[in-house]
Amino acid sequence: MQPQDKVVFQIESYQDSLSAFWGCVLGGFVPVPVAGIVNINDKQVNRTMGKLCHTLQMLEQPLLLTDASFAAEIPNLPKLLQLGKFQVRTVAELCDCEPDSNFYHSQPDDVAVMMLTSGSTGMPKGVLLSHKNLLSQTMGSVQMNGFTREDISLNWVPIDHVAGLIYFHIRDVYLGSRQIHFPLQLFLQEPLIWLDLIDRFRVSIAFGPNFAYSLVNDCADANPKGQWNLSSMKYFLNGAETIVAKTARRFLQRLTPHRLAPTTMRPSWGMAEVSSGITFSNNFSLSSTTDDDLFVEVGAPIPGVDLRIVDDQNQVVAEGEIGALQVKGLTVTSGYYQNQEANQQAFTEDGWFNTGDLGFLKDGRLTITGRQKDVIIISAENYYSHDIEAAVEEVEGVEVTSTAACAVRKPGDNTDRLAIFFSATETKDNSLNALIQKIQNNVVEKIGVNPDFLIPVSKETIPKTAIGKIQRQELRKRFEAGEFNEESGVRSHIESG
Numbered sequence: 001m002q003p004q005d006k007v008v009f010q011i012e013s014y015q016d017s018l019s020a021f022w023g024c025v026l027g028g029f030v031p032v033p034v035a036g037i038v039n040i041n042d043k044q045v046n047r048t049m050g051k052l053c054h055t056l057q058m059l060e061q062p063l064l065l066t067d068a069s070f071a072a073e074i075p076n077l078p079k080l081l082q083l084g085k086f087q088v089r090t091v092a093e094l095c096d097c098e099p100d101s102n103f104y105h106s107q108p109d110d111v112a113v114m115m116l117t118s119g120s121t122g123m124p125k126g127v128l129l130s131h132k133n134l135l136s137q138t139m140g141s142v143q144m145n146g147f148t149r150e151d152i153s154l155n156w157v158p159i160d161h162v163a164g165l166i167y168f169h170i171r172d173v174y175l176g177s178r179q180i181h182f183p184l185q186l187f188l189q190e191p192l193i194w195l196d197l198i199d200r201f202r203v204s205i206a207f208g209p210n211f212a213y214s215l216v217n218d219c220a221d222a223n224p225k226g227q228w229n230l231s232s233m234k235y236f237l238n239g240a241e242t243i244v245a246k247t248a249r250r251f252l253q254r255l256t257p258h259r260l261a262p263t264t265m266r267p268s269w270g271m272a273e274v275s276s277g278i279t280f281s282n283n284f285s286l287s288s289t290t291d292d293d294l295f296v297e298v299g300a301p302i303p304g305v306d307l308r309i310v311d312d313q314n315q316v317v318a319e320g321e322i323g324a325l326q327v328k329g330l331t332v333t334s335g336y337y338q339n340q341e342a343n344q345q346a347f348t349e350d351g352w353f354n355t356g357d358l359g360f361l362k363d364g365r366l367t368i369t370g371r372q373k374d375v376i377i378i379s380a381e382n383y384y385s386h387d388i389e390a391a392v393e394e395v396e397g398v399e400v401t402s403t404a405a406c407a408v409r410k411p412g413d414n415t416d417r418l419a420i421f422f423s424a425t426e427t428k429d430n431s432l433n434a435l436i437q438k439i440q441n442n443v444v445e446k447i448g449v450n451p452d453f454l455i456p457v458s459k460e461t462i463p464k465t466a467i468g469k470i471q472r473q474e475l476r477k478r479f480e481a482g483e484f485n486e487e488s489g490v491r492s493h494i495e496s497g
Helices: 014-027 045-058 068-076 091-095 131-145 162-175 184-189 193-201 210-222 245-258 340-346 385-393 429-447 472-480 485-496
Strands: 006-010 030-034 063-066 088-090 111-118 124-130 152-155 178-181 205-208 235-238 265-271 276-280 297-301 305-310 323-329 353-362 365-371 375-378 381-384 404-408 417-422 453-456
Touching: 006 014, 006 045, 014 030, 014 091, 014 162, 030 045, 045 124, 063 091, 068 088, 088 091, 111 131, 111 162, 124 131, 131 162, 131 276, 152 162, 152 193, 162 178, 162 205, 162 276, 178 193, 184 193, 193 205, 193 210, 205 210, 210 235, 210 245, 245 265, 265 297, 297 305, 305 353, 340 353, 375 385, 375 404, 375 417, 381 385, 385 404, 385 417, 385 429, 404 472, 417 429, 417 472, 429 453
Parallel strands: 006 030, 006 063, 030 111, 063 088, 152 178, 152 205, 205 235, 235 265, 417 453
Antiparallel strands: 111 124, 265 276, 276 297, 297 365, 305 323, 323 353, 353 365, 375 381, 404 417
């Protein structure tokens, strides 16, 4: 292989992933992590396999580096076999080779890693991040937050996510501090193990999206006898999806008796295109917030990064006014891999990156208020409305072009939930219940997410613009206002399922 050649990772183990990452860095190769497949029969397989196949095609059959177990499965996976010949190696066989001391001396602007993020079609785009990008984020984050060599971090986010790789690995290598990783699946199965490990290893830094704090809240309430000493914690970083003040406050309230300081919750904002987190707030506490806060401030940018809020004409708005968030600085990607259309949309003529988020700035500190795109974020995973709608309309008995997939919340919800509005060609009760089950099964199989609400409506109920574009935000508002409560029997069937 030659420097800057791409290496696609389909690796389950943190240990193997990190060994492979540094092997690529030392050789000058570009690692491209894809989510690992835990179980070849798992419902997420179709989504992950689609992402892997698209990535291998996009990169024109690069080397695929994987586990021995997945390599053995490749002959049984038609989607991969259809791609033609591509090289496959396992981490184990490469670790048996003689070490190569002929390290490649990378330059600051060389691509260090390619992170995958969903494109407008739901298929991944390759975000190119340079050594300068990664080191600028790392040093800026360390400077702003006061991280030191003495800190101990704990992470369960896989390294195909920027939080796992940059927040909780590269930063700690830079500091020379201790880092602990454990599997995402273990956290999802036993959320309180997060607290067990913080207590056991005297951890000071951890990260979780809003849904993670919600899981811990629910489990801690169900296990009131749990005993932890959380006095070592300095930072619970909170980002990657909408932050709900009530959830974060409940987490602090629930764990204060376990010696968790009330200032440990640190809301942040970032994305793959800006090398992970670039704003951090130190203003969140029980005394500075309420359960009814609609939005949570995510802080000021790290050194080397500028933010601005603009209107539809790309003009900077007044302080405190909501608009589109744009970013410029040392951590921002140079662009997407071989995707000129996406790059033209992503960058303004004067070099600012369009994040797709809405928000406002006050006293130099950012608050996120929503998203411009129709992306549904559930448990920190991105799902595109039109991908879900396409899966629904594959089912016989569904009216085409009269389906809408929306992120919704009911009172008391800690995270977005998926509601699907559809129009049936046959409305008899028996056939409708059977259709609902078929839709649910197809969405789970094709998209990898289980809808919370499936709501049959007439075609006329779906709001559209003059050119036929579905107005999903209007449906969300009507749902949250209780307009569709009369279909509660149907929705309860989905919720209990």
